[in-house]
Each structure stands twice: as C-alpha cells, then as structure tokens.
Amino acid sequence: MMLMWGSMVSSSFYHTSVAPPQDLQITDPGLLGSLDIEWKPPPNVQTFNECTVKYKFEYRNTGDRDWKVIFTKKLKFRVGFDLSRTAEVKIQTLLEGQCTNDMEVRSDWIFATFQVPLQGKLESEVQNFHCIYHDWKYLKCTWKPGHLTPRGVHYGLYYWYEGLDRAAQCDDYIQDHGVNVGCMLQNMSQAEYKDLIICVNGSATATLLRPLYVTLRLHNLAKPSPPEQLMVSMSASEELHMAWSPPGSETPPQCLEYEVQLAEDQGETKAAWVSVSTQMETTLTISRANQSRISCVRVRGRTNIFCADQGFWSEWTQECFSVPRKEDKQLFILIPVILSLSSSLIIFTLIGQCKKRTLTAPAHQMTTVSLLTCKGRALTTLHASDGSLCRAVQKEGPSG
Incomplete structure (x- = not known):
C-alpha cells in the first residue's frame, strides 16, 4: 500500500x-x-x-x-x-x-x-546605392559618394552569403575620375535565394566615413534581356498572331512573364502604345475589328511571381511591323479605260520591296506583261498593243 x-x-x-x-x-x-x-x-x-x-x-x-x-x-x-x-x-x-x-x-x-560602433557622420555614407542582377548572371551595383566626402576617398565593397567561409571583396570596380563608384560581381548563382550581405565602406585622410550595410536577395533584383525572335503575322480571318522566344541567357525560361504592347497609327498624331496582355506564354493572338491601324508590336519580360517577389522589366524588343490594310487584300479590277498612247503605263505601288519581271507576248496579242511580286502578293499589269484597253488584277498567294 x-x-x-x-x-x-x-x-x-x-x-x-x-x-x-x-x-x-x-x-x-x-x-x-x-x-x-x-x-x-x-x-x-x-x-x-x-x-x-x-x-x-x-x-x-x-x-x-x-x-x-x-x-x-x-x-x-x-x-x-x-x-x-x-x-x-x-x-x-x-x-x-x-x-x-x-x-x-x-x-x-x-x-x-x-551594436557595432558607427564611425563618421551619417552624411558621409555613400548615396543612391542600387543593384541589378542582369540575366541571372552578374550583379552590378552602383553608388555615389556621400555628401561629406573629401577628395582622395577610396571605397571598397565587401560581400558575404551562406556558403562563403569569409567576407570577400569586389575585384572588378567601376570608376569615375579614379574613384570607385560601382562593382561588378560575376558567378553569383550560389547566392540565389539567400541573403546577400553587402558593406560599402570608405577611407579618407583624417576623415572617418560611415559604412553602408545592405541585405539583398538576387532573385528580386533580376533584369532579363529582351525577348528574341519576335514574329508577327495576320491571318485570313483578320487575327493578329504574335510569337517570340525567351532571351538566350541564364534567365530560367519558366521564371519569365511578358507584357505585349501595340501602337496604333493615328495619322499625323504620334502613335500611342496600348498594353494588351501580361502573360507567361510566348504566343498571343488578338482579334479586332480594325487591325489595319496597328503600326507596331513590342514585347518585354521580367521575373514572374513564382520565382521572385519583384523584379525589373527588360528593355522592349526593337522590331516594328507594318500590318497590311484590309483593302490591300481585296481583288481589284480596273474598268476599261481609253489610253491615248500605247506606251501609257498603269503602276500599282505596294508597301514593301517589289521585284519586277517583264515578259514579251506575240505581236497580235498583249505587248508587255509586267509582274511585280510584293511579300507573297502578285500584281500583274497588262499593256494592250493597240493602247485601247488595260486591265490589272491583284492576286493572293505566291507569285506566278
């Protein structure tokens, strides 16, 4: 018990x-x-x-x-x-x-x-510190000297991330009149998705300068190159089709999203850009009632929400395209006209570069056949031997 x-x-x-x-x-x-x-x-x-x-x-x-x-x-x-x-x-x-x-x-x-004892006045700290992770390949950081910086100042950038045994110093500085105002850091893939700690400090004769401490995340600073191989075409049903490729760089293709913009011809007024889509696909088809007014298409990219919290947009693609007008696709038959001279010539001018071929027919038939080929469309001009009749036909499809 x-x-x-x-x-x-x-x-x-x-x-x-x-x-x-x-x-x-x-x-x-x-x-x-x-x-x-x-x-x-x-x-x-x-x-x-x-x-x-x-x-x-x-x-x-x-x-x-x-x-x-x-x-x-x-x-x-x-x-x-x-x-x-x-x-x-x-x-x-x-x-x-x-x-x-x-x-x-x-x-x-x-x-x-x-608390680390902070030396120097706050105004001596470097200003406008800014970094961009270009193409997920190299980090470029720039800064400006502090407001109280004397002549002969020397700046150094040091960095560390998990995996390095000790802090490392930049070995590729950007200079302005002999003063370090930036740094290029190569081969930074091991620092992705980690805290990258950076310190920019300076030294000057008889003057104490305040160091700058910054913690970065590379994936949130990424800026890709512009998309490549942008192609634009118009279908028979008046649909505008665009396709492009991701930039050929270190940027993971699955980490990109794109913005597409169109510019509309406003006559003498400067064309206005209109955003039509932000997406992760590399193709886009748009159906509109007045495609003939579109004068240019451009695309840019940035890191999407699945790979980063934020990021920088790339530059825009530079290509511009003249979209054919609807009336250029129609069949035109000129009514008979009386020509005063047998050497009269009816000329149709098409947008684009045209190649001309001249064929000679028997004397009792048409004298001359001029064939102009413009980007897949053929324009045939027939000249009557007696100068009394001329008929021109514009056709779709390959020349011939």
Whole structure:
C-alpha cells in the first residue's frame, strides 16, 4: 500500500514552471552582419527527462515592427542583421511532455543587444546605392559618394552569403575620375535565394566615413534581356498572331512573364502604345475589328511571381511591323479605260520591296506583261498593243 501511494504521488507531480536559458551572448564573426547567437540551457534541465526542451528564439533590428521567430532545440544560431542599427535578441525555454501533463510550459524571456560602433557622420555614407542582377548572371551595383566626402576617398565593397567561409571583396570596380563608384560581381548563382550581405565602406585622410550595410536577395533584383525572335503575322480571318522566344541567357525560361504592347497609327498624331496582355506564354493572338491601324508590336519580360517577389522589366524588343490594310487584300479590277498612247503605263505601288519581271507576248496579242511580286502578293499589269484597253488584277498567294 505504501508503494502504491508513493507511485500515485509521483505521477501526480507535474512541472508548472521552467527557468529561462542562461548566458545569452551575441558575437560578430566578421560576416558583415551575420551574427552568432549562443546560450546555455536552464540550470535544472536534467530534471526534465520525461519532457522535450525547446527554445523560442526571436530577433530583429531596432526600429523593425515585427520579430522574426525560430523554434529550435539547438543552443546556437546564426542570423543576419543590419549592422547600421542595433541587433535585438530574446529567447525563452519551452517545456512539454509527461512531466508537464502534456501542457506547454514557457519560461520568462531573456534579452541581449549588439551594436557595432558607427564611425563618421551619417552624411558621409555613400548615396543612391542600387543593384541589378542582369540575366541571372552578374550583379552590378552602383553608388555615389556621400555628401561629406573629401577628395582622395577610396571605397571598397565587401560581400558575404551562406556558403562563403569569409567576407570577400569586389575585384572588378567601376570608376569615375579614379574613384570607385560601382562593382561588378560575376558567378553569383550560389547566392540565389539567400541573403546577400553587402558593406560599402570608405577611407579618407583624417576623415572617418560611415559604412553602408545592405541585405539583398538576387532573385528580386533580376533584369532579363529582351525577348528574341519576335514574329508577327495576320491571318485570313483578320487575327493578329504574335510569337517570340525567351532571351538566350541564364534567365530560367519558366521564371519569365511578358507584357505585349501595340501602337496604333493615328495619322499625323504620334502613335500611342496600348498594353494588351501580361502573360507567361510566348504566343498571343488578338482579334479586332480594325487591325489595319496597328503600326507596331513590342514585347518585354521580367521575373514572374513564382520565382521572385519583384523584379525589373527588360528593355522592349526593337522590331516594328507594318500590318497590311484590309483593302490591300481585296481583288481589284480596273474598268476599261481609253489610253491615248500605247506606251501609257498603269503602276500599282505596294508597301514593301517589289521585284519586277517583264515578259514579251506575240505581236497580235498583249505587248508587255509586267509582274511585280510584293511579300507573297502578285500584281500583274497588262499593256494592250493597240493602247485601247488595260486591265490589272491583284492576286493572293505566291507569285506566278
């Protein structure tokens, strides 16, 4: 009976509280903002052998509204911060299992902060920092010197992403009058879909300059080349058909969307561009009542929502096309006219380049046959030997 009573007492004792972690520390391994966060378990963790011990870890930079949250069983984590602002960290113990009657028990929070001593005035920091990931192949970053930058300043760009053992420096700078104002970073595919941390700092004689820290995501900075092989055609049913190919670059074809624009001929007024579609396909067919007014078609591309949160549009394709007018496709028969001279000539001028062939018929029949071929349409002009009658017929289809 005593054993049974002792067992009942033991099984009815549950932990209703737990201590927070100990010795929370933040250290900088020199990775431009990727800091190491480390702590120790609560002092009585050995008594929780029937429970699972986890930690809720939250972090942010001063000024951020929301905390980023991580649940882990580890005692060390590496996360990225903007070193131009104070790093804030907090952590608590989570206990759950038989020792808590399967209820989650949480400890109090413990806090820590980290701040890199910022040198120089804010106005000495580089201005207008801007980066574009061209064709998912190379990253081009540019900047302008700070407002309080003295002569003889030297700027350096350093970068790091997960997978590099240490921060690396740019080895291909863009210069303006001997001052570094940009950097080209090649072979950056290993940094895609990771935090790319960049620091641009400067040095000048007897002047301290404020460094700039930036965290980028390459896929959100991508700018592809324009689409290629744009082809435009008009069907017999007055449908305008467009087809193009993705740019021949490192940009994944499945990551592209396209915008198509048409320009309509407004006579003497400058043509106005109208967007007709934004899509992921590389073909588009449009049926309209007045296709004859379309004077140009162009297409551009950018990274779609399945591969990035945002991105830059490419440049537009440069090709323009003259869409045939409806009346150019009709059959014309000229009524008989009296020609005063046998050498009179009736000329039909077609849009495009035309080739002319002249055939000679027997003297008692038509004297001359002139055949003009213009982009798949044939125009035949017949000259009567007696100059009394002329009839011209425009036909569809290949010449001959």
